[in-house]
Amino acid sequence: MASEFTEDVARGVLAEACAATGLNAGGAELLRLGSNAVFRLASAPVIVRIAQDPSAAEEMKRGAAVARWLASEDYPATRLVPGLAQPAVVGGRVVTYWESAQDRVEYVRLDELGDLLKRLHWLDEPESLGLSYYDPFSRVAGGLAALTEVSEDEREFLEQRAARLQKDLARVDFVLPFGAIHGDANVGNAIRHRDGHAILIDLDSFALGHREWDLVLTSLYYERFGWHTKAEYESFVYHYGFELRNWPGYEVLADIRELMMTLWLGTRTSGDPRLVGEFRRRLDALCTDGSRRDWQPF
Known part of the structure; x- marks a missing residue:
């Protein structure tokens, strides 16, 4: 579709x-x-x-x-x-x-995103919500199944990478509490209301999971992609109160999110040269363990 x-x-x-x-x-x-x-x-x-x-x-x-x-x-x-x-x-x-919360698109600062997530993670979700458990590999499997513009060797590489990361995740020791998470928390899903305060949007990915999943995108965007400055990222860490990159499981979660981002884009190229080019750039970086500094947000 x-x-x-x-x-x-x-x-x-x-x-x-x-x-x-x-x-x-x-x-x-x-x-x-x-x-x-x-x-x-x-x-x-x-x-x-x-x-x-x-x-x-x-x-x-x-x-x-x-x-x-x-x-x-x-x-x-x-x-x-x-x-x-x-x-x-x-x-x-x-x-x-x-x-409609705003008349023009304006995203919040990273310190405000940290505050939003800290407050969210203090809430006790009611059982009546019926939230499912956060399962990144169900999305990975769906993305792999939907990919069409890849060679057999590329598909095999992606499948092997997914299998290895799934085993790596099983060995991760989470340290933050388990509970309701946004599931796709990043500055692109936090906007400024027209009255000035920060709000969280795009609530469809809410799930039950470890809170580290709500921090990894911001850490990844800063550390690997360079989409945030050092000062911005440090303000996020200070306001949330936890530096994910000092936790041993960070690299595994970051690798999984990179794979998810690449597969998501690969299923939505639809012949658009910009999207095709970005997907090939990301896939090449994964295959060669190359730099991610030229990845572009979509």
């Missing part, structure tokens, strides 16, 4: 979804087209998210339930539009409606 999920397809679903709820899709701005198409409506302070995967109903249902729980805890996170049955299925796609 990835190759069929174009902006035109997403806008068709958006028009139908808005018509069904009394909203106006005219002039909607496409903010992102990836695992979800994310639109900001021009006619109302509403964000509409449309899942690329038609079978994502359970994931989106979980995200909506998490949003309601965080609202009940007065936790600073994205909020559902009230009064609508969510998630909805429109045109065979899964749709959710969220309050």
Whole structure:
């Protein structure tokens, strides 16, 4: 379905979804087209998210339930539009409606992300959420199965790397508590509300897991990719209160997230030369243990 999920397809679903709820899709701005198409409506302070995967109903249902729980805890996170049955299925796609928190895209500082995660990790999640256990290798397996533009040797390399990392993970001793995690925590999923405070967004990956998983992307972005400055990263560590890179399991988690990022991109190239080029760059770096400093965020 990835190759069929174009902006035109997403806008068709958006028009139908808005018509069904009394909203106006005219002039909607496409903010992102990836695992979800994310639109900001021009006619109302509403964000509409449309899942690329038609079978994502359970994931989106979980995200909506998490949003309601965080609202009940007065936790600073994205909020559902009230009064609508969510998630909805429109045109065979899964749709959710969220309050628009800002008028232009502005991400938070890393110290604010550290505060958000520290506060999140203090919460006690209710059993009624029905969160599943965080399993990175289910995503790795799905990514491997969906890859098409790789040679047999490249596929074998990726499969062997995944198998080795799975064994390495089984030997990791986690030191932070186990509980609810965002599952994809990074500065791209934390934005500034129009009133000035930081909020967490994209709640679909919430799961039960060790809190180290919510720290590894920020550490990886700084240490291997150079996407954060030293001062920014140190502010994150100070505000959260834990330096993941001093923990022996860091390299394993970082290697797993690198593999997940590469596979995710490899299943979404759709002939786009930019995405194809970035996927080949990442794959080459993994195969040769080359530098990651030229990796680009998507």
